[in-house]
Each structure stands twice: as structure tokens, then as C-alpha cells.
Amino acid sequence: xxxxxxxxxxxxxxxxxxxxxxxxxxxxxxxxxxxxxxxxxxxxxxxxxxxxxxxxxxxxxxxxxxxxxxxxxxxxxxxxxxxxxxxxxxxxxxxxxxxxxxxxxxxxxxxxxxxxxxxxxxxxxxxxxxxxxxxxxxxxxxxxxxxxxxxxxxxxxxxxxxxxxxxxxxxxxxxxxxxxxxxxxxxxxxxxxxxxxxxxxxxxxxxxxxxxxxxxxxxxxxxxxxxxxxxxxxxxxxxxxxxxxxxxxxxxxxxxxxxxxxxxxxxxxxxxxxxxxxxxxxxxxxxxxxxxxxxxxxxxxxxxxxxxxxxxxxxxxxxxxxxxxxxxxxxxxxxxxx
Amino acid sequence: xxxxxxxxxxxxxxxxxxxxxxxxxxxxxxxxxxxxxxxxxxxxxxxxxxxxxxxxxxxxxxxxxxxxxxxxxxxxxxxxxxxxxxxxxxxxxxxxxxxxxxxxxxxxxxxxxxxxxxxxxxxxxxxxxxxxxxxxxxxxxxxxxxxxxxxxxxxxxxxxxxxxxxxxxxxxxxxxxxxxxxxxxxxxxxxxxxxxxxxxxxxxxxxxxxxxxxxxxxxxxxxxxxxxxxxxxxxxxxxxxxxxxxxxxxxxxxxxxxxxxxxxxxxxxxxxxxx
Numbered sequence: 001x002x003x004x005x006x007x008x009x010x011x012x013x014x015x016x017x018x019x020x021x022x023x024x025x026x027x028x029x030x031x032x033x034x035x036x037x038x039x040x041x042x043x044x045x046x047x048x049x050x051x052x053x054x055x056x057x058x059x060x061x062x063x064x065x066x067x068x069x070x071x072x073x074x075x076x077x078x079x080x081x082x083x084x085x086x087x088x089x090x091x092x093x094x095x096x097x098x099x100x101x102x103x104x105x106x107x108x109x110x111x112x113x114x115x116x117x118x119x120x121x122x123x124x125x126x127x128x129x130x131x132x133x134x135x136x137x138x139x140x141x142x143x144x145x146x147x148x149x150x151x152x153x154x155x156x157x158x159x160x161x162x163x164x165x166x167x168x169x170x171x172x173x174x175x176x177x178x179x180x181x182x183x184x185x186x187x188x189x190x191x192x193x194x195x196x197x198x199x200x201x202x203x204x205x206x207x208x209x210x211x212x213x214x215x216x217x218x219x220x221x222x223x224x225x226x227x228x229x230x231x232x233x234x235x236x237x238x239x240x241x242x243x244x245x246x247x248x249x250x251x252x253x254x255x256x257x258x259x260x261x262x263x264x265x266x267x268x269x270x271x272x273x274x275x276x277x278x279x280x281x282x283x284x285x286x287x288x289x290x291x292x293x294x295x296x297x298x299x300x301x302x303x304x305x306x307x308x309x310x311x312x313x314x315x316x317x318x319x320x321x322x323x324x325x326x327x328x329x330x331x332x333x334x335x336x337x338x
Numbered sequence: 339x340x341x342x343x344x345x346x347x348x349x350x351x352x353x354x355x356x357x358x359x360x361x362x363x364x365x366x367x368x369x370x371x372x373x374x375x376x377x378x379x380x381x382x383x384x385x386x387x388x389x390x391x392x393x394x395x396x397x398x399x400x401x402x403x404x405x406x407x408x409x410x411x412x413x414x415x416x417x418x419x420x421x422x423x424x425x426x427x428x429x430x431x432x433x434x435x436x437x438x439x440x441x442x443x444x445x446x447x448x449x450x451x452x453x454x455x456x457x458x459x460x461x462x463x464x465x466x467x468x469x470x471x472x473x474x475x476x477x478x479x480x481x482x483x484x485x486x487x488x489x490x491x492x493x494x495x496x497x498x499x500x501x502x503x504x505x506x507x508x509x510x511x512x513x514x515x516x517x518x519x520x521x522x523x524x525x526x527x528x529x530x531x532x533x534x535x536x537x538x539x540x541x542x543x544x545x546x547x548x549x550x551x552x553x554x555x556x557x558x559x560x561x562x563x564x565x566x567x568x569x570x571x572x573x574x575x576x577x578x579x580x581x582x583x584x585x586x587x588x589x590x591x592x593x594x595x596x597x598x599x600x601x602x603x604x605x606x607x608x609x610x611x612x613x
Contacts, residue, residue: 015607069437072440072441073440073441074437074440074441076605076606093440094443094444094445095443097440097441097442097443098443100441102441104437104438107434107435107437107438108438109438109441109442111355111359113355113358113359113362113363114355114358114359118354118355118358121351122351122352122354122355125347125348125350125351126348126351126442126443126444127443128344128347128348154362
């Protein structure tokens with residue numbers, strides 16, 4: 001499989017002026033600013049196959065957006081290199097950006113005062129999309145993203161959900177080879193999210209568009225991506241398939257049960273029985289219902305269940321699959337060593 | 339030729355967008371225009387008072403009639419060469435929306451240029467003919483003869499166009515300063531005041547002490563307003579006009595190259611604030 005995106009040891013430093021607090025500090029920083037170098041991205045390398053959807057995740061401030069901005073040619077890396085479809089973004093920006101589509105969930109790239117239809121007409125000219133292809137494309141985007149209801153309204157009057165759909169359509173008008181989506185579902189309701197995910201999947205499947213997706217909504221990742229790259233504090237901490245992540249870090253399992261008599265809870269002592277630390281086993285009790293989280297690499301699910309059933313009378317029991325959210329939460333909090 | 343057509347195909351939509359935005363915010367533009375016209379009339383009354391309180395008929399070769407033409411043609415020239423690209427660029431750099439401009443396959447300055455031309459097209463059409471006609475009728479009534487001169491008028495249009503180009507790129511350069519300062523509002527007040535003084539928009543350069551006037555005449559600021567206005571008024575010989583327009587073209591090129599240079603340096607330290 002040929003690679004669409006190569007990222008090699010990418011690094012970005014920012015200079016930041018440190019201001020001391022108060023008026024005195026302001027005056028002081030005016031004359032002799034103290035500068036600090038902040039490394040936003042610290043030697044990140046990965047690659048993406050043609051036609052792949054890559055989930056690019058990490059906690060707030062991890063450097064995701066900075067990487068995306070370097071890949072899209074907006075920022076110049078301090079060192080390292082990225083190459084997309086054989087092109088280096090910073091070298092020939094105008095030609096490079098013809099091949100990519102970009103959506104920044106946080107800001108619109110539509111013209112604020114124009115009717116949406118006009119915006120697309122402007123983009124058609126800029127990207128030199130032939131008439132016939134343009135009409136076909138608009139019909140397709142209309143169908144996938146349901147733009148018809150608001151295509152004549154000025155962009156400033158659109159709701160967030162409409163605007164995001166409009167933005168995604170704008171990024172796809174020229175049939176880009178690579179699509180960069182920086183938090184495309186931020187602040188959207190469930191229905192619109194579903195709609196947008198469907199559109200991304202459809203475009204990826206039908207046109208083989210390579211997609212890089214950053215998001216804080218892990219259902220986006222679970223539904224769209226097979227592979228994820230996770231970064232934290234500017235460094236890559238995980239790169240692999242989603243299933244691998246579950247396998248490697250999914251030791252924490254959860255099961256719930258309902259006690260026949262609530263007082264029985266006193267009889268259960270998982271930590272004592274299996275010699276587990278607080279980190280490896282925790283219980284949550286709400287009246288008769290009990291939720292147990294434990295580290296399955298230390299105790300098997302079977303042992304836990306049989307101990308429970310032998311000790312108390314249980315009305316109902318439920319064993320859950322590994323939750324990706326739980327793993328990532330632990331990774332973000334650095335509870336799991338990588 | 340096809341290259342040129344292609345160029346316009348890409349950038350004319352920006353002009354169209356500019357026109358549409360202008361229409362969306364027409365009240366804003368009308369208020370701005372009224373403010374500008376009022377300040378032109380204030381200048382007119384000030385000079386009228388100056389001439390009335392003086393025993394001389396002429397000041398440094400300017401009669402009252404010349405002064406009236408000077409005030410209104412300076413106003414017209416100032417209005418037509420006004421470029422607010424700096425503010426737009428500065429704002430985009432500060433709020434980070436410059437990022438969304440950089441993901442388009444367009445040249446940065448051309449997008450701004452065509453957008454600005456589009457957004458000002460209607461106002462130019464609305465103001466140009468009335469002012470020129472008004473000034474000419476005034477001259478005709480006072481002097482009793484038609485003073486309108488087509489070659490000088492055409493040369494004025496040429497000089498005006500170059501002046502707009504200088505103003506545009508000067509403001510682009512200034513707008514890029516936001517890369518370094520992060521906020522332009524304060525310095526822009528200084529810039530506006532200095533420019534209007536140095537370009538002769540407040541006091542004709544001929545009124546200033548000779549050595550100062552000679553220096554200012556050479557600086558790019560004179561090319562912004564004083565040169566086209568002097569050409570319009572027929573104050574320059576054809577040889578002088580050729581030299582002045584040559585100087586204007588030199589400054590246009592200098593500003594253009596400077597803007598490219600700053601952009602190159604600046605883009606490396608771009609830090610897109612917020613998200």
C-alpha cells in the first residue's frame with residue numbers, strides 16, 4: 001500500500017513572552033520581555049495509507065491542531081518534515097492546497113456575509129471546477145449533507161449544525177485527495193453528528209479520500225476510524241489499530257450486579273480476597289446495585305464472578321465490554337504506562 | 339491571454355463577494371461617506387477663513403479658487419486611494435482566521451485587492467462624478483472659463499491608480515506588522531495622522547519650508563495624494579508629470595517587494611492564536 005501522508009520527526013516551537021502579573025509586570029515586559037520557548041509538537045512521526053481514516057486524538061493542548069496546521073501548510077515546522085501525496089505543504093502552498101480539503105470546527109471558512117450558494121460559486125471558480133462536475137458534486141453534497149434547506153441563507157444566519165455541514169461541503173467541493181477535519185463534530189447535537197459521520201464515511205468509501213480526523217468525541221473515533229494516533233504534550237504516545245488499543249490497555253473491566261438484599265454488600269471483599277490495590281479494583285454501590293471495576297490482568301473475569309456468586313445472592317448481573325472511553329481517560333490521566 | 343483570463347476568473351469572485359458584502363452593510367458605508375464629506379467641508383471653511391483674514395490674494399502660488407479645488411480633489415483622491423486592508427489583515431492575524439485564507443489556492447494580496455475593489459466599486463461610482471463635476475462647475479463659475487483639461491485628467495486617473503496601488507501595498511505591509519505586534523489599533527492612529535500630514539492631505543507640501551517639502555516630495559507619502567492632485571490641478575509640466583509618475587511607479591514596486599519580503603519572514607513565525 002502506498003502512503004498518502006508521511007510525517008517525520010515533526011517539531012514546532014513557539015516563542016512566548018512571559019508577562020509578570022500586575023501593572024508593574026506589564027511595563028517591565030514592554031521593555032525587556034522575558035521569552036520562553038514552548039515546544040508544542042516534539043518529534044512526531046507517523047504515516048497514513050491512501051484511503052485510510054486516521055483518528056488523531058489527544059487531550060486539550062496536546063498539539064493536535066498544531067500538527068494539522070503544519071500538515072495543511074499554515075504553520076512552518078521548526079524542524080522535521082511532512083509530505084502529503086509527494087508534496088511538501090510549505091514549499092508550494094498554492095498548488096498543494098488544491099489537493100486537500102480542510103475543516104476547522106472552531107472557525108468557519110465560509111464568507112460570513114454571503115448566501116451559502118454564492119460561497120460555493122466563489123469556491124467553484126477558485127478551484128476551477130468545471131460546470132458539469134460542479135453540478136454533480138453539489139447534487140451529491142446536497143444529498144449527503146442536506147444543504148437544501150439553507151442554501152439561500154447568508155452564512156451568518158446559519159445554526160452551528162448547518163454551518164458545520166456547509167463547511168464540510170465547502171471543503172469537499174473540489175474533490176480533495178486528503179481531507180483534514182479538526183473537530184468536525186464539536187458542539188453538535190446527536191442527529192447532526194450522525195449525519196456528518198455518515199457523510200465522512202460515504203466520501204471515504206466512494207472516493208477513497210484519505211481522512212485525518214481530530215476529535216474529543218470518542219464515538220466519532222469508534223464509528224469511523226480503524227487506526228488512531230494519540231499524542232500528548234507534543235509527543236506520540238500511541239499509534240495503532242483501535243482493537244490493539246483495547247487489547248493492550250483494556251485490562252480494566254467492569255461488571256454490575258443487583259443484590260437481592262442490600263445488606264449483603266458487607267460480605268464482599270474483593271481487595272482482600274484477591275489482594276488488589278485501590279487502583280486495580282474499585283466498587284461503587286448505589287442501594288442494591290453494585291458496580292465493580294477491576295484489572296483483568298491480575299484477576300480473571302471468571303474468578304471475580306464466581307467469587308461474587310458464591311458469596312452473595314444476586315438478582316441480575318451484567319458484564320461489560322472494554323470501553324474505549326475508559327482506556328483513553330486513563331491514558332490522558334497517565335494511569336497507564338505507555 | 340488565457341493566463342490573464344484565468345487570473346480574473348479566480349479573483350473576480352472576490353470582487354463579487356465584496357460588492358455583496360457592501361450591500362449587506364450599506365448603512366455603514368453611507369455613514370462613513372457622510373463623515374468624510376463633512377471633514378472635507380471643514381477643511382474648505384478653514385482655508386476660506388485663512389484667505390479671508392489675509393491681505394494677500396495668493397499663498398505660495400495658490401489662490402482661494404486653487405485651494406478649494408485642492409481641498410476637494412484631495413478629499414476625492416484620499417477617498418479613492420483609501421485602503422483598509424491593513425485592518426482586515428491585522429484582524430485576521432490576531433484572531434487566527436488567516437489560517438482559513440491560507441488553505442485556499444489563492445494569492446493572499448490579490449484576494450484582498452479584488453475584495454476591496456469590489457466592496458468600494460459602488461461608492462467610487464457614486465462619489466467620483468459628483469465631486470469632479472462640482473469642482474469643475476465651481477472653477478467655471480469663479481474664473482468664467484472651462485478649465486477642465488482632458489490630458490491632465492487622464493494623467494490624473496493614471497496617477498490615481500498607481501497611488502491606490504501604493505496605498506494598498508503600504509497597508510498590506512503595515513497589516514503584516516500584526517504578526518509582530520499582535521494588535522494594530524494604537525499604532526494605526528499614529529499611522530493615519532502621519533500619512534495624512536506627510537502626503538500633503540492636510541497642508542499642501544508647497545506651503546512647507548522648502549527643504550522639508552523637497553524631502554517629503556520624494557517620500558512615498560507624496561505619491562499617495564499630493565502627486566495626483568497636483569497633476570489634476572495642472573501645477574506640473576509634462577516633464578514633471580513624467581518624473582512624478584515614474585517616482586510613483588518606483589514606490590509601488592518598492593512597497594510590493596517589501597510586502598512580499600515581510601510575508602516571507604512573517605509566515606515562518608506565524609503562530610495562529612487560539613485553537
